[in-house]
Amino acid sequence: MNSTRLPANSHSLLNEIQALGIKIEDDGDLTVREGGAGPTDHKAVSIFKTTVMIPVLSPSAESSPFIATKPSKMGVASLKRDGKVLTTIRFIGEPRFYSEKSSDGIPFWKIARLHSKDVLATTVLQNCIRYKNKDTSCQFCAIEESLKYDTTIAYKKPKHLAEVAQRAVALDGVSQFIMTTGTPASTDRGAKILFESVKAVKAAVDIPIQIQCEPPDSFDWFTKLKDAGASAIGMHLEAVSDRVRNRIMPGKAEVSMAYYFKAFQAAVEVFGRGNVSTYILAGLGDTQEEILSMSERLIAIGVYPFVVPFVPVRNTPLENHNSPDKDFMHGILDPLANLLVCAGMTSDTLASGCAKCGACSTLSIFEKKHSA
Numbered sequence: 304m305n306s307t308r309l310p311a312n313s314h315s316l317l318n319e320i321q322a323l324g325i326k327i328e329d330d331g332d333l334t335v336r337e338g339g340a341g342p343t344d345h346k347a348v349s350i351f352k353t354t355v356m357i358p359v360l361s362p363s364a365e366s367s368p369f370i371a372t373k374p375s376k377m378g379v380a381s382l383k384r385d386g387k388v389l390t391t392i393r394f395i396g397e398p399r400f401y402s403e404k405s406s407d408g409i410p411f412w413k414i415a416r417l418h419s420k421d422v423l424a425t426t427v428l429q430n431c432i433r434y435k436n437k438d439t440s441c442q443f444c445a446i447e448e449s450l451k452y453d454t455t456i457a458y459k460k461p462k463h464l465a466e467v468a469q470r471a472v473a474l475d476g477v478s479q480f481i482m483t484t485g486t487p488a489s490t491d492r493g494a495k496i497l498f499e500s501v502k503a504v505k506a507a508v509d510i511p512i513q514i515q516c517e518p519p520d521s522f523d524w525f526t527k528l529k530d531a532g533a534s535a536i537g538m539h540l541e542a543v544s545d546r547v548r549n550r551i552m553p554g555k556a557e558v559s560m561a562y563y564f565k566a567f568q569a570a571v572e573v574f575g576r577g578n579v580s581t582y583i584l585a586g587l588g589d590t591q592e593e594i595l596s597m598s599e600r601l602i603a604i605g606v607y608p609f610v611v612p613f614v615p616v617r618n619t620p621l622e623n624h625n626s627p628d629k630d631f632m633h634g635i636l637d638p639l640a641n642l643l644v645c646a647g648m649t650s651d652t653l654a655s656g657c658a659k660c661g662a663c664s665t666l667s668i669f670e671k672k673h674s675a
């Protein structure tokens with residue numbers, strides 16, 4: 304099979320590869336980040352004409368039937384299953400901006416990271432009020448781990464973000480900037496820090512920006528963020544039932560679902576349908592029915608439910624928790640993609656954000672199957 308020819312079942316195969324991960328025979332120079340928000344134990348892999356984040360360090364990847372040969376200097380490898388070559392894949396290499404520094408001497412790779420093949424991503428504030436206490440922390444989260452490994456800095460100042468964005472656009476042609484943040488103690492929940500960050504980046508370079516935070520106290524922040532230049536916002540539910548929210552994310556679960564929905568509605572009025580999204584981690588205990596019925600409610604008010612398979616991250620309380628299997632994901636992504644296509648709210652219609660990047664889920668690939 305040649306990598307330029309798509310197999311008819313590529314959506315199913317990609318879903319399975321993302322669920323099980325890839326074991327690399329010899330990972331040579333491939334680097335993977337320790338801790339942090341976003342996909343930390345993954346590698347971005349180009350496969351079947353798309354780029355997806357694939358677990359390569361999780362326990363399931365260790366025993367995955369999908370095995371990549373030692374990547375070449377260009378990151379190219381053969382992907383095998385049961386000894387048979389399935390296709391050629393390419394691990395996305397380090398971007399050029401990683402070799403440069405900010406004007407105050409901080410390596411750019413500590414300020415922002417390349418996600419997928421062309422997304423710049425940062426965690427503006429690498430601390431979170433909920434993180435240090437196990438009664439409040441989200442059990443899947445590793446936000447402060449990368450600080451321990453000195454692979455990031457605690458606070459990325461607006462000027463840091465402006466400088467890195469400018470160079471990442473110039474050197475690597477990044478297409479969007481995603482800014483998330485740990486939650487500070489202030490009632491704006493990080494909106495103010497994001498506002499200052501967006502303003503500085505937009506003054507330096509014209510790039511679509513998605514910001515991600517918890518619902519703030521005042522919904523006026525949505526207008527301020529939009530006016531500063533953000534084109535989309537993510538407010539992440541992560542789990543959808545109170546049962547799982549209380550168990551997995553006891554601190555964040557204190558923000559009620561009713562408040563999330565009020566915030567979603569206010570944000571859609573400002574950013575427009577689809578440009579408000581929410582991450583939902585499948586595999587933490589919510590049933591397929593619970594995730595699908597929540598997704599229906601979200602789509603009805605113009606919010607894009609970005610459902611991704613949970614992947615355990617090392618050094619978190621859930622590091623030994625299994626990822627959902629391919630059938631569980633298929634049972635959600637297939638009907639969900641159909642709902643999104645019918646609503647005219649597919650990944651390719653969005654202005655910016657994780658749902659536009661799409662690499663942490665195969666949802667957008669299922670959308671293409673339903674659009675065909």
Ligand code: SF4
Pocket residue numbers: 341342356418419422424481656657658660661662663664
């Ligand atoms: S979907 Fe979001 S978290 Fe995942 S690779 Fe893309 S930008 Fe990063």
